[in-house]
Amino acid sequence: MKKSFLILASLFVSSFALASPISNAKAAEFGLHRVERLVLQKKAEAGFLAHLQGMTIEPLVHQNNTDAAFKVVAYQFAAADNSRRKIEMALSEAGKPITVEVKDGGEPPVGFPVWPSANGLTLCEGAIHYILENVSSNSKLQVYFDKLSQFSISAGKNSQGQDVAVVDVVAGAADPVLKIFVKFDGTLDSVSFVQP
Numbered sequence: 001m002k003k004s005f006l007i008l009a010s011l012f013v014s015s016f017a018l019a020s021p022i023s024n025a026k027a028a029e030f031g032l033h034r035v036e037r038l039v040l041q042k043k044a045e046a047g048f049l050a051h052l053q054g055m056t057i058e059p060l061v062h063q064n065n066t067d068a069a070f071k072v073v074a075y076q077f078a079a080a081d082n083s084r085r086k087i088e089m090a091l092s093e094a095g096k097p098i099t100v101e102v103k104d105g106g107e108p109p110v111g112f113p114v115w116p117s118a119n120g121l122t123l124c125e126g127a128i129h130y131i132l133e134n135v136s137s138n139s140k141l142q143v144y145f146d147k148l149s150q151f152s153i154s155a156g157k158n159s160q161g162q163d164v165a166v167v168d169v170v171a172g173a174a175d176p177v178l179k180i181f182v183k184f185d186g187t188l189d190s191v192s193f194v195q196p
Contacts, residue, residue: 021069021093024057024148025131030095031055031072032125035087044087044102051076051085051109052120054152062093069093079107113155115165118186124153127167127180130188140193144178147171156181158189 022030032055038044058071068090076085083106090098115123128151135145149170156166158181169178177196181189 021065022095023145024059024070025128025135025145027057027070027072027091027095028055028148028151029125029128029132030091031057031074031089032121032128034072034089034097034100035074036121038087038100038102045085045104047076047085047109048074048087048104049119049121050115051112052124052153053077053084053109053112054150055124056150057148060090065093066098067092068098070095077109077112080110081107083107085109113153113165115184117184120153120165122186123165123182123184124151124167126182126186126188127151127153127169130180130191131169131178141178143171143175144169147175162189164189 035044035048035052039046039048052074053076055075056073060068060071062069070091072089072091074087074089078084085104085106088101088103092098113120118126131141131144131148135141149172151167151169153165153167156164158164163184165182165184167180167182169180171178173196175196176193179192179194181191183189
């Protein structure tokens with residue numbers, strides 16, 4: 001009995017050791033969650049919810065699963081002097097924060113959309129969830145799941161002329177831009193793929 005328990009325990013532990021790293025889209029989701037948590041803990045100013053413009057995700061070369069595997073940078077809309085407030089994070093293969101640096105000094109952002117109900121971070125999160133929840137049933141989403149390199153949000157209109165948030169998701173330079181149209185309550189409106 002003791003021997004079978006040890007075998008099961010070693011298989012359980014080794015399955016975690018061999019787990020593959022999270023996808024770039026999952027790193028983006030974890031980055032958004034970290035930004036929200038920093039604001040709620042008052043370690044970053046609230047503008048990161050309302051004035052979030054986007055995020056970049058860069059996979060990093062690393063030696064083991066505890067090293068930084070992703071550099072994630074969340075940024076607000078630009079200030080009048082073209083500077084940006086940012087949060088820079090290094091995430092492990094599992095998406096755990098290794099380092100977090102809040103750079104929220106300087107001039108406040110200008111020219112940002114004012115969302116009627118949900119904030120910009122929530123709208124971006126709805127777009128990233130669309131990728132995560134639909135990749136298994138829509139093969140066109142696989143490249144964004146695996147290689148998402150950046151996304152940004154802007155105000156726009158859907159095909160019926162209604163006001164929506166538009167989240168532009170970029171994978172690689174040769175890949176189409178995935179435009180995710182999000183209703184102001186954070187739910188999906190529609191999607192389109194636009195050649196760069």
